[in-house]
Amino acid sequence: TRYLRSRFDAVVTVKDGNLVAAERGSGLSVSGLPLGNVTIAPGRNLISYSTRWRDKPKHAEVEAGWFDRQAAKRQPVVEAGGTDGPRFRMRSPYPDETEAKDYAASLGKQLARAEANATFEIEGEPNAFAEQLAICTGVGADVDGAWLINDVTLVIDDSGFxxxxxxxxxx
Structure with a gap:
């Protein structure tokens, strides 16, 4: 499963004896149906939030190489990465062009997602789960928009849910 996760940037697990894979961050279930969104807005359900924009890793492109046996040399494959910055070069060559493209595209998506993190504390939402999109509105220009949920923590204590x-x- 680790191989599939890294090559195709997928969520991979075994459920009911079947290997299940879905594209990470697509907002779709394995069957192709939308997962639904969690809406976040001040005055509606937002309690607090924090964001962290990273200086690194910012790479505009990802380059992977594969070894062309007929030409007897390493061939580059370039895929889109994040928003700006230098080219990220993957060191190890891959056996063929298709595999090199898959790994470069996967890493490009990972680098684009890694440019910012956010933590939102909202009023209790029992239907929220990882891989859904959190749609934030009315907070600020740098925060408003879609965020991919990585982890959900539900808390019930003296102050509520x-x-x-x-x-x-x-x-």
């Missing part, structure tokens, strides 16, 4: 969403930018 709250949900913490750990998010990153969708790739």
């Amino acid at each position: 709250s949900t913490t969403l750990d998010c990153e930018l969708p790739g």
Whole structure:
């Protein structure tokens, strides 16, 4: 499963004896149906939030190589990465062009998602789960928009029921 996750940037697991894979950050279930969104807005359900924009890793492109046996040399494959920055070069060559493209595209999506993280604490939302999109509105220009939910923590204590969403930018 680790191989599939890294090559195709997928969520891979075994459920009921079947290997299940879905594209990470697509907002779709394995069957292709939308997972639904969690809406976040001040005055509606937002308690607190924090965001962290990273200086790194920012790479505009990802380059992977594969070894062309007929030409007897390493051939580059370039895929889109994040928003700006230098080219990220993957060191190890891959056996063929298709595999090199898959790995470069997967890493490009991962680098794009890693540019920012956000944590939202909202009023209790029992239907929130990882891989859904959190749609934030009315907070601020740098925060408003779609965020991919990585982790959901539900808390019930003396102060009530709250949900913490750990998010990153969708790739």
